[in-house]
Amino acid sequence: MKNYLLKVKKIMKEESDYLIPNHKEVYSKLITDLIKPFKKIKIDKVLATDMKGLLYGPIIANKLKLPFVTIFKGGKIKDRKKVLESNKIIDYSGKEKYFELLKNSIKPKENILLIDDWFESGNTGKAIIKLIQSVKGRIVGISVIFNQLTKENENFFNKYNYHYLIKLEQKKR
Numbered sequence: 001m002k003n004y005l006l007k008v009k010k011i012m013k014e015e016s017d018y019l020i021p022n023h024k025e026v027y028s029k030l031i032t033d034l035i036k037p038f039k040k041i042k043i044d045k046v047l048a049t050d051m052k053g054l055l056y057g058p059i060i061a062n063k064l065k066l067p068f069v070t071i072f073k074g075g076k077i078k079d080r081k082k083v084l085e086s087n088k089i090i091d092y093s094g095k096e097k098y099f100e101l102l103k104n105s106i107k108p109k110e111n112i113l114l115i116d117d118w119f120e121s122g123n124t125g126k127a128i129i130k131l132i133q134s135v136k137g138r139i140v141g142i143s144v145i146f147n148q149l150t151k152e153n154e155n156f157f158n159k160y161n162y163h164y165l166i167k168l169e170q171k172k173r
Helices: 002-015 017-022 024-038 057-064 125-132 151-158
Strands: 044-050 068-073 082-083 101-102 111-119 139-147 160-165
Touching: 002 017, 002 024, 002 160, 017 024, 017 139, 024 057, 024 139, 024 160, 044 057, 044 125, 044 151, 057 111, 082 125, 101 125, 111 125, 125 139, 151 160
Parallel strands: 044 068, 044 111, 111 139, 139 160
Antiparallel strands: 068 101, 082 101
């Protein structure tokens, strides 16, 4: 599909990035392109954050025939004995939040592909990486649709095979 990434940007602006999966051909191509750079890397599990990461992560895990793990926004898992928590961060919206991972969902030395829709400040990605590393998991790839990181943060994520489809301008703060 010619210039489908322009269509993705148009959907994002005119409708909502939540509605990208509503466009069958665009969504299918997007899923394929999020996976493409990682075809030859050993991956044990695919991981994504709730909410919008769940629009892509489980589909990608299914296509790769791999297990899927969810990182939850803090406070969603009621049985606190089963949960590891990230440090609190300030996310792209300026709000404080933290993330949760079920303790047994990732085993030591498992290779993880992290999927998300958008990296803006990088704080969410960094918190998730720290959480994965706390259980001795290894991030072997990160694939996102929208990249709005500073060059410095982009360089930080590059050591984890950072891949994105669309570069957006930095927001003026």
